[in-house]
Amino acid sequence: MIVEINTQDAEPIYEQLRDRIVLGIASGELTPGEALPSVRRLASDLGINFHTVNKSYAALSAEGYLVIDRRRGAVVARPPSGTSDARSTRRLLLAAAEAICRGTDETAFLALCSACYQKASGRPSNQENGG
């Protein structure tokens, strides 16, 4: 899995990494039971501080995306189905509001949502060839 970190982004590095891992799980690049690289190894590969990687793993563990196994390190879990995440819904609500402000109608918004779903699931639509 390719991870790109942008240290000039407003989003903290540990969140960028956390988000990338979530995307990796959603797309199937990471499968439940799979072990992630060690904190030090991944930090070295990405050229970042290992404390930062540690923070990402801890956050993902708290959210149920990972389990920290004493012997195998961080292992991909699968959060219980049907759970709803308040933060996620809030994100969605805000994205909708911003779309409305830009004059996007519901049909166009849902088309965009669908495209994002496809992309996140690792089955990018035709329009995604360029990106």
Place this chain on the structure above:
Amino acid sequence: MIVEINTQDAEPIYEQLRDRIVLGIASGELTPGEALPSVRRLASDLGINFHTVNKSYAALSAEGYLVIDRRRGAVVARPPSGTSDARSTRRLLLAAAEAICRGTDETAFLALCSACYQKASGRPSNQENGG
């Protein structure tokens, strides 16, 4: 428009306020051309420092949601239609990934998106009446 600020939240106050105003514009609670309260007035009403309100207004102004008019203070604008926001799309992509991880299929995800759109537009669906 009712604004609730949670000073315990990890999200900065100025961003909470910024988001609330975007939601207000989307829902029609705030209409283009309408003047917002002065920074000092709103700060006083919310029990926060006026610099914090100022930062929200400045951010919204930079994003095109407000214009700072010398005579009228902060006035609601409307960002150019049809523009797309990378940050917004990124939020959507992540929300989709998180939904996928929770086992939500595309149909259910789009239903959630639709509900959010309705709610943001100020026309909450039946399920949303309570929230």
Place this chain on the structure above:
Amino acid sequence: MIVEINTQDAEPIYEQLRDRIVLGIASGELTPGEALPSVRRLASDLGINFHTVNKSYAALSAEGYLVIDRRRGAVVARPPSGTSDARSTRRLLLAAAEAICRGTDETAFLALCSACYQKASGRPSNQENGG
């Protein structure tokens, strides 16, 4: 002479007006000896506070662009030739620096300067038809 005021601009109204009058003198729209509208009249025409117009006139008077005649009001003067203005030179220096940062070479910069001179003098070049 057409004066357009933008109350949403970062530049103060009185300076916008001051600048517009300088441009009017440079282009010949306003000629030495000509009387400007009264403070109250111009304020009314522009829909701004007369104190603001007063401040513009006072600034122009202090710079030698106008003389305030007790009977005729504000009258266009002509500052002594050959004077150099530190503020103006500083503006030029900064404009040059910004051009350099954008990768503009000296030839292109001087072409831009020349176009501005032509435009300010009321003899806009061919490229200015659209603007």
Place this chain on the structure above:
Amino acid sequence: MIVEINTQDAEPIYEQLRDRIVLGIASGELTPGEALPSVRRLASDLGINFHTVNKSYAALSAEGYLVIDRRRGAVVARPPSGTSDARSTRRLLLAAAEAICRGTDETAFLALCSACYQKASGRPSNQENGG
């Protein structure tokens, strides 16, 4: 790079600093990729508040002259070549108008522009050695 701040000046301190940094980039005193002092350090050196320096950095970042890197602090960038800046052109137009009002002909004006360009680029002409 030597920075001189005049707290008596009508121009805000953060703008004076912003302008000085732009001049520094243009002249080559600051090179792309170079890290600037931390806001607190520079503030301390200049005897001003760190919030003021922060405001300069934020403005320069918004204009593309700097990027704020999470690990290295403020780093000199280079704005995309070929872009044009309305504010800069406006400055130029006004400088031309003021020159015309002083009776400066186009040749003399362009000579002044050229001198400014040379000075800003760090290669001052002979006349400018003293300034």
Place this chain on the structure above:
DNA sequence: GTGGTCTAGACCACG
């Protein structure tokens, strides 16, 4: 140790 956030209060420019 860095920048980010928030508070608090003073003074000024503007209209």
Place this chain on the structure above:
DNA sequence: GTGGTCTAGACCACA
């Protein structure tokens, strides 16, 4: 009375 600027100092997030 409005926003803009500046100062001062505290606490926190980040790396």
